[in-house]
Amino acid sequence: MENAAIAVTGLRKTYGDKVVLDGIGFEVASGSVFSMLGPNGAGKTTTVNVLTTLMKADAGTVRVAGYDVAAQTKQVRSAIGVTGQFAAVDELLSGRENLRMMADLKRIRPAGELVSGLLERFELTEAADKLASTYSGGMRRKLDLAMTLVGSPRIIFLDEPTTGLDPRSRRTMWEIVRELVAEGTTIFLTTQYLEEADQLADRIAVLDGGRIVAQGTAEELKRQIPGTHVRLKFATAAELDSAARVLVGGTRDEAELSLRVPSDGTSRSLRALLDRLDEHSIDSEEFSVHTPDLDDVFLALTGHAATDSSSSSASTDSGAAADSAASTGSRTLTDSIEEK
Amino acid sequence: MSMSSSALGDSAIMLRRNFRHTVRNPVTVFNAILFPIVMMLMFVYVFGGAFKVTGSYVDYAVPGLIVMAITYGLGPTAASVNDDINKGIINRFKTMDVSRGAVLTGHVVATTVRAVIAVAAIIGVGFAMGFRSHGSLLDWAAAIGLVLLLAFATSWLTVAMGLSAKSVESAGLATVPLIMLPFLSSAFVPASTMKTGVKQFAEYQPFTPIIETLRGLLSGGHISTSHTVQALAWCVGFALLGYVWAVSTFKKRA
Numbered sequence A: 001m002e003n004a005a006i007a008v009t010g011l012r013k014t015y016g017d018k019v020v021l022d023g024i025g026f027e028v029a030s031g032s033v034f035s036m037l038g039p040n041g042a043g044k045t046t047t048v049n050v051l052t053t054l055m056k057a058d059a060g061t062v063r064v065a066g067y068d069v070a071a072q073t074k075q076v077r078s079a080i081g082v083t084g085q086f087a088a089v090d091e092l093l094s095g096r097e098n099l100r101m102m103a104d105l106k107r108i109r110p111a112g113e114l115v116s117g118l119l120e121r122f123e124l125t126e127a128a129d130k131l132a133s134t135y136s137g138g139m140r141r142k143l144d145l146a147m148t149l150v151g152s153p154r155i156i157f158l159d160e161p162t163t164g165l166d167p168r169s170r171r172t173m174w175e176i177v178r179e180l181v182a183e184g185t186t187i188f189l190t191t192q193y194l195e196e197a198d199q200l201a202d203r204i205a206v207l208d209g210g211r212i213v214a215q216g217t218a219e220e221l222k223r224q225i226p227g228t229h230v231r232l233k234f235a236t237a238a239e240l241d242s243a244a245r246v247l248v249g250g251t252r253d254e255a256e257l258s259l260r261v262p263s264d265g266t267s268r269s270l271r272a273l274l275d276r277l278d279e280h281s282i283d284s285e286e287f288s289v290h291t292p293d294l295d296d297v298f299l300a301l302t303g304h305a306a307t308d309s310s311s312s313s314a315s316t317d318s319g320a321a322a323d324s325a326a327s328t329g330s331r332t333l334t335d336s337i338e339e340k
Numbered sequence B: 001m002s003m004s005s006s007a008l009g010d011s012a013i014m015l016r017r018n019f020r021h022t023v024r025n026p027v028t029v030f031n032a033i034l035f036p037i038v039m040m041l042m043f044v045y046v047f048g049g050a051f052k053v054t055g056s057y058v059d060y061a062v063p064g065l066i067v068m069a070i071t072y073g074l075g076p077t078a079a080s081v082n083d084d085i086n087k088g089i090i091n092r093f094k095t096m097d098v099s100r101g102a103v104l105t106g107h108v109v110a111t112t113v114r115a116v117i118a119v120a121a122i123i124g125v126g127f128a129m130g131f132r133s134h135g136s137l138l139d140w141a142a143a144i145g146l147v148l149l150l151a152f153a154t155s156w157l158t159v160a161m162g163l164s165a166k167s168v169e170s171a172g173l174a175t176v177p178l179i180m181l182p183f184l185s186s187a188f189v190p191a192s193t194m195k196t197g198v199k200q201f202a203e204y205q206p207f208t209p210i211i212e213t214l215r216g217l218l219s220g221g222h223i224s225t226s227h228t229v230q231a232l233a234w235c236v237g238f239a240l241l242g243y244v245w246a247v248s249t250f251k252k253r254a
Helices: A044-051 A073-079 A095-105 A112-121 A137-149 A167-182 A194-200 A218-223 A237-246 A267-279 A294-302 A319-327 A333-338 B003-024 B026-050 B057-072 B074-086 B089-094 B102-128 B137-164 B168-174 B176-184 B198-204 B207-219 B225-252
Strands: A004-015 A018-029 A033-037 A059-064 A080-083 A155-159 A186-191 A203-208 A211-216 A229-233 A251-253 A258-262 A286-290
Touching: A004 A044, A004 A186, A018 A044, A018 A059, A018 A186, A018 A203, A018 A211, A033 A194, A044 A059, A044 A155, A044 A186, A073 A080, A080 A137, A095 A112, A095 A137, A095 B003, A112 A137, A137 A155, A137 A167, A167 A186, A167 A194, A186 A194, A203 A218, A203 A294, A211 A218, A211 A294, A218 A294, A229 A267, A237 A258, A237 A267, B003 B026, B003 B102, B026 B057, B026 B102, B057 B074, B057 B102, B057 B137, B057 B176, B057 B207, B074 B089, B074 B102, B074 B137, B074 B168, B074 B176, B089 B102, B102 B137, B102 B225, B137 B168, B137 B176, B137 B207, B137 B225, B168 B176, B176 B198, B176 B207, B198 B207, B207 B225
Parallel strands: A033 A186, A033 A203, A080 A155, A155 A186
Antiparallel strands: A004 A018, A004 A059, A203 A211, A229 A258, A229 A286, A251 A258
16 A cells, blocks of 8 residues: 555564564554554554554564654654553643643744644643643643644554543543544554444454454444344243244244344334234343444454453553553443453 | 754753753752751761861861762652653653653753752852862862762763662662762761771772862862772763663663
8 A cells, every 4th residue: 555654564572482463464544543452461552662663573564654663763753643551741841831842842933822722722721831740630641642743743643542531531532533533644543442443443453462353444343243133032942932933034042042133223123023023922031132343343353352361461551551441431342241 | 953953952952841840849959958968067066076087077078968969869860760761751752753862861961950059059058167178279170070070970870770760769769879878988987987897898989089089179188099080980980881771771661
């Protein structure tokens, strides 16, 4: 791909004898959002570290903005902006001074207008002259991202940008990502939230134990698993039998006393199905419509629930992030899969 | 923009950042100035009378207190460097087209400047307490040079320790030997009056030749060449070790 913002082939990284990235490859089109999805320890942060010149790969080629990260480090650095997993702001400087410092380092003069513009955009104007140490977690993340945007980098890396944020701050973050894309910025985003990848990404790569187990659009990934269906659960085997006779094409689960019937999920087809059960006086104990989501995709692709205690947990993917994520009550790979 | 002028520009931006930190944290500066002064009051007015030194005790103690004023101010630097690397701000700079050493140079220069302020305060209070120097202008210039060199060298060493430490607490703790060593030197009593063992340690540790050289310069008296050579060698050694250690740790830790 000529206009690929990021092109990675055969990327390998090991720590001692532990393989963290086992020959991954992907391309990110210019102006698109690419999401790397995976549990803690899958190798997401290591990938970001290699792509942003913080770490050297053991093997493989990585081109960012058309430059080789190993040989043309300087050019890569001038083209990218990075927001890491933990807000990298200077706590003893105010929000304004933090942005000012970034503008100085990028030799943007005068910077006043740019700085106040960013403060306004991220709703930080009121707190602009307070020390960043007094900011809430959400405000720090916003300041961090604002600092990343100084100098309008063409490619922005966001490593779990919403981990630990409350739902409202998460929505704000998503809005900002969408605005950036609308302006033509390329976004590389890692996340352990399926919903986030689904909402934002043009393409998704599912990373598990240092390998990409699948990649494509959210739709393509969802297509890899069984479609929408209705699940009916019965009290007795006799009822299951009669239901299976009436509803042709269903799949029986004898142990669960349940029947899975393919359906397009529309109200018309659901009413028709319920009407048929009624006609034959069959009562189901439970009735649910199941639409596949990325949870199913992940489970279908990796064949295991993605817990962060998995043997592959890399030291660079911090467990602290998972702890803070759990406290927000949001859906992580782990807890959403365990729900099933 | 050429490589070196952009590196200089980056260092200036980082230095401004470190100065802002210092101003925001006046307690640190106050502490770094106050502690050596309290030590001076204690040694001169409380213990000093019991020590046998040639000349007045305040004249004897000032050079050691100057060194102590330099090393005592290192703790906050180690902590703040460690904070930078643990909180990810260094990673932010590393992913930018910013001169590699700028953030470290900023810390080193800011620490050196703070040390100079603390040293000036000690000398000022020393004069008020009766400290008199018989050193020539040249002696003073050489003494100032040695103070700057020692501050610069120990700053690099401290930056390296701050980068290597796992936590802020252990970073602060790493500088304790640098603060304690002057006590086990000829700073407050001549090494010759110490017990065997301690005496040998005091004679061969870095701060004794540094303090003896300073003492010679400020008193305008005899300066042993061997002490001067040792003092310079220790300072250059500290600076080199600190620099190499700091830069390699900086590159490694992502």
